[in-house]
Amino acid sequence: MTGTGPGTPTKSVTLRLLDKADKEIVKLDRAIVGAVYKFQHEFRKNPEAGGFDLKQLKGHDRLWSARVNREYRALLLRLAGDDWLLVSVKHRGHVHRNLDRLTYGINQVTGAIEYVDLQVVEEGVLRPTAPTAQAPPAEPSPAPPSPSAEPRPETEPRPETAPQSAADDEARLFSEFTAEQLADLGVAEPLIPIVLKLTTDDELLGLAEYAPRHTGEVLLRLRDGVPYDQVMQQVTDPLTGRRDDGAREPVDTDDWQTAVERSQTVVITDDASLQSIIEEGDFGRWKVFLHPTQEKLVHRAYSGPARVSGGPGTGKTIVALHRVKHLVDRLPPGHTKPVLLTTFNRNLAADLRTRLMSLGGPETLARVDITHVDQLATRVVSESAPGSGKRRIDDAQALLEWRQLLLETGENRWDAEFLSDEWNQVILGQAVASRSEYFRARRAGRGRSVTRPDRAEIWQLAERFTQRLEVSGLETYRQVAERAAQLEIARRHKIEERRKRQEENAGPGNIHAESGTGAWLRHRYRHIVVDEAQDLSPAHWKMLRAMAPQEPDDLFLVGDTHQRIYDNQVTLGSLGVHIRGRSARLTLSYRTTHEILKSATHLLDGTDYDDLDGGTDNLGGYRSVLHGMRPWLRGAESWDGELDLVAEQVRAWHHVARESVAVCVPTNDMADDVVSRLARRGIVATKITSDGPKGGEGVHVGTMYRFKGLEYRCMIIAGVSEGKVPRSSVDAWESTDKTRHQRELRRARSLLFVAATRARDALVITWSGGPSRFLRPLRAPGANG
Template sequence: MTVTGAPRTGVTLRLLDKADKEIVKLDRAVLGAFYKFQHDFRRNPDAGGFDLKQLEGHDRLWSARVNREWRALMIRLGGDDWLLVSVKHRSHVHKNLDRLNYGINHITGAIEYVDLQVVEESVLRRGLTPPAAPVPAPTPVPAPEPARPKPSEEPEGLEEPEKPLFGAYTDEELADLGVAEPLIPIVRKLTTDDELLGLAEYAPRHTGEVLLRLRDGASYEEVMDEVTAPVAVEEPERNLDSADWQAAVDRSQTVAITDDEFLQSILEEGDFGRWKIFLHPTQEKLVHRRYSGPARVGGGPGTGKTIVALHRVCHLVRQLPPGHTKPVLFTTFNRNLAADLRSRLLSLGGPDVLARVDIAHVDQLATRIVSEADPGNAKRRIDDTTALREWRDLLVEAGETRWSAEFLSDEWNQVILGQAVASRSDYFTVRRAGRGRSVTRAERVGIWQLAERFTQRLETKGLETHRQVAERAARLEMTRKAKIDSRSREREDRSGLDNLHVEAGSGARLRHRYRHIVVDEAQDLSAAHWKMLRAMAPSEADDMFLVGDTHQRIYDNQVTLGSLGVHIRGRSSRLTLSYRTTREILRDAIRVLGDADYDDLDGDSDTLAGYRSVLHGPVPSLRGARSWDEEMDLVVQQLRAWHDVPRESTAICVPTNDMVTQLAERLARHGITPTEITQDGPRGDQGVHIGTMYRFKGLEYRCLVIAGVAEGLVPRASVDTWEHTDPSRHRRELHRARSLLFVAATRARDALAITWHGEPSRFLAPLLPPRSDT
């Protein structure tokens, strides 16, 4: 049946998840024809030449002409709402009409499309094709072979037939977990992991997630609880009318094509771009839930913690009464991330939402508070390295030998400033969690006297540190909060009225600065930061929402939130599905962490158990060189091997600033444009991005090289000087170094290469074959 009638305008054209995987592989000429097709179709599907018709034997699947040989396959959701599911050669469409399956999953309520022919070919291709050879290197170090089960003892000459991967589950059990029912017969035949990955490449995302989680060793009950139950609909749709299909769109991973440039960016970036804005049903529940107090969302890299925070901000703003103030604070530790959050919030919520949100990195916020109290302050801000030199000079001048400058600097930063300790008596009772070495009361007296002398020394020189500013801001806000609480109690005694939020300065009475506070990268904030934030908002429902992952803590800020007035017990959730990084990269990144323990910001342990991905790609490349000069040549070779990836989607991270400079010069000599990542972000949009590992926090790339992962650089050699003199600090520094490498490795989506010169880092031992003693 061909569509007829009056011309229509304003057609909605959506792109179903994974349709881009096929479209982006089209020949350049066909892809160009597709761009023109979608542009013209959105304007008016009746404008001749589309040959728009319903496919025989299908209720909702339609075909439209892209060019003479190619057809767009679309599900008609209702009226002028269309869902593009594939672009196929016309011969494929005609030969495989009975192999095109689509519908609404009876468990998840989401729209699914399956081309059985494509899935079967992908399974066969993955099962037969060996992995691609790595890029040649002067001294290659092959990645270890994955562990395989030992063959059972069989008589010689007999081979045990390969067992199906999912033979332990019935068809009904797989269907109850949400596996797409048309795929179950193929699932029953899978016998290797490569075949499973071939199916997952083109299967609906939920089906791939269920099967890969089962294959990872999770029980049926665990997969039901962790993967299926969070996305299951209460009442499965069975009367598939137009209303059901429209409702199913909201539960499906689709993108409405708004303009040509938007579509092009989606196709060029694939999942890499879309995961930044898509909200999984599991995440959506966290976004819209009402919490009785502070809440925390944890999860590994790429699980969508930041996008949850962004959507949470939008949700909170939309619950506000009309106004022109900014009652919602959105903050993070890193200045680069704060700028990125502003851009993404504008894209997600528009100018109306942005207008009600104060976005600032936490040190900027602290500086604002201190400047408000002391507008004439002209002190010069110094970093921790400069402050440590001042400590050393003070101890030499004072003839003090009981304590090292490093110990006193850490005590001052982590305990005195970190917890906003205002007096000697408070220092006598403050907790020193994580400091390792205990100190007596008499020793605390001496430490406090030295801290006072050091503070006076900086005051005399007109210097201050970021931690000092954070500590002062915390004390100012705590004093302010005490006044608010006192006045509130007085008003309640007089009238019984509650202390509702009004922006500071908008009325005669002193009020809390914010009603809601959302924190990204929560693991990096210090205790003083938390005390400041806690004082900025009233303790009530939905007051604080924080996201973070202590496995990614790269600064020496260890806190217990409950002791700081931020009580998250009973209101913590964890995301486990990575939308960014492949299974192969995740596997090696997690191995880098080893068996180190990580906390949950509230005194308990945190874990990456269940952390997984439905994406897959090549095993990370591991290559060593004899010298740094030779290693830089390896990096150039690797970049040339990724010639089909846009340079701005490729990056290199290294341990030191000197290595950034040297590598940038080497790339330039080979005709590859380098772009350095500074504290303010990349210096330009073109070229391969290069920076130290710290600069890569919050960034993502399709392909990434981590260079210089050598012993003595990762971790730096100075870390081991603490092994016997301060074992606690030694453990903390190794923790941070592991986390930094873990963060760097998980910035890659499609491909990761790790290189070193000389001795490889001790952290790479789990990734490398065991050394031979001969």
């Protein structure tokens, strides 16, 4: 192909994006991003259009340049006559100055296409350290720089590296590894000389930002102290084929069509996908790409329930969606929905439906029941007792009912919060149906001990509370979930009894229902996939366990207990969901930058989290290969002054689509204040409710609970003041119930952690008066260094 022209005009060419090209493009000025959108639209129609000035770059056999606008050029690899791969968009001056610094090829280990701009990598490695997040000065500081700002090119040539001394050699991060070892792990060979000279984590992060993703992950794992053989097994081997004798399948470094299928690319086929660049800054890589570690989890055959954990942005939901598609693809033809995809939150369930439609199309969607878990429980109960007419209330409303009951009865020995938790976690949680059963019920983890006479009083109050709800025509979602669990358990017992009788009399076969309808009696689902598993209650798990037969690939759970924002503590094994030996953890974040991630994990300092099965979980090895600005911390004297800071910051992000900016606060009243203040400054904002954003345009504003499962380019967390985060009432538990006190503090930390990890590019945290105690690790000198 060297030296030849583009050839005859081609229609409907394929245009792909190499991994990380999308991240580079969305950091450009908004007007340039729009030009890139237009370029891709026109290029797909006819790459021979004269305005593109399409030409092969001197000294390169596959690398071409095409005009985006007067200043910028697109760099493309020509894979075949009508198959193009967009690898970068650069200023035309950069392209012409650095032709000899642009390298590309097929990795001899992974078989994937790699493109490296050595000049950009070196600039990233040499980039000065960003300012450390700290308490702001007395006078309002300027807004943080734009997250879209590009690194400033070096104006002076990089000085020659001085000969390494013995001390220098010891200081190098990867001095214990040889170039051959790094190459065998799949590190991009043009980068290995630079890798062997790295001496600081800032240099490593600069390299990882611009290096091929596999190279970045390998180096970060090694830097975390993961043994070489383990990195080979967990990160590199899944990318390589193995023969029966254990040797790697050879890679044909001239087979570009095979290589593109093994690379992390996105195929752009329609303008709607391109428009997402403008509207969201997100090319939706998840729709087509699974990291090999994730893919292994998706396609594995499990002998029973399996769980995938991992920090925010590690792709747990992506794994769940691809797992659903994998299970559907293995089903025999039919018109039923034997696969359930469920989660705790109604908004998340709607989002899962949209994303699964994009991933698998209507054929996949037609075989999957997608619903949030309380809606599922309501459906089960309604089938059993249609037309009950009761209004369902959540935990917050139930707590108000408890308070009213205590006020009316004059009871002051027990507070409403304690009684509500006792009712939810012990009485409903263990399906306690009588006073004698309550006397025998276990109260592990409840903290405050109670005597037998205490239990008698509590049971009497619980009965009065239940009667109060009945008279008012109310029932809680937890009541509904427990009733649904018991109905499904009874259904399962009936199925098992019928099967046993049939096997005894005539061998295994189909089981008919006893009802006069003649319907088949069977488990509701064959496979169940649960997203945000950490938020489900014991009743939910009992219901789900009964809904699917205990067979291979029955339950697949994804979640992260560090993100548990509801008071649902469970031990899955005690509920019949046995995941021991079938658990995996994802550690690489695809969403947010290393700097934001590091600050967010500091918010959890010194706090223990469970693993849903009686053990502990941690975020060890949780890393990002993305690099950006450190979070900014800013304080004000009053809430009114803090609202001014918020409006000022939102204005500073004028170049970012408003829908990609969010403001998160502790309470609904504070959310209303933010919307009002932004409106006074001429900034459109929309409040997020239980049904999602009220309008389709503007900055999204809501409480921390509303941001679960969402992500934004730029995020402000406001109101992070002592007394608000955590709320002042939490400390009242410290002297009366230390277990409850620690649990509430842990939940408040998790809420703040979830909010902080919604940010992809920029995060600002503000407070008025005194900052929250949770911010101390972020404000300490060198905390983000």
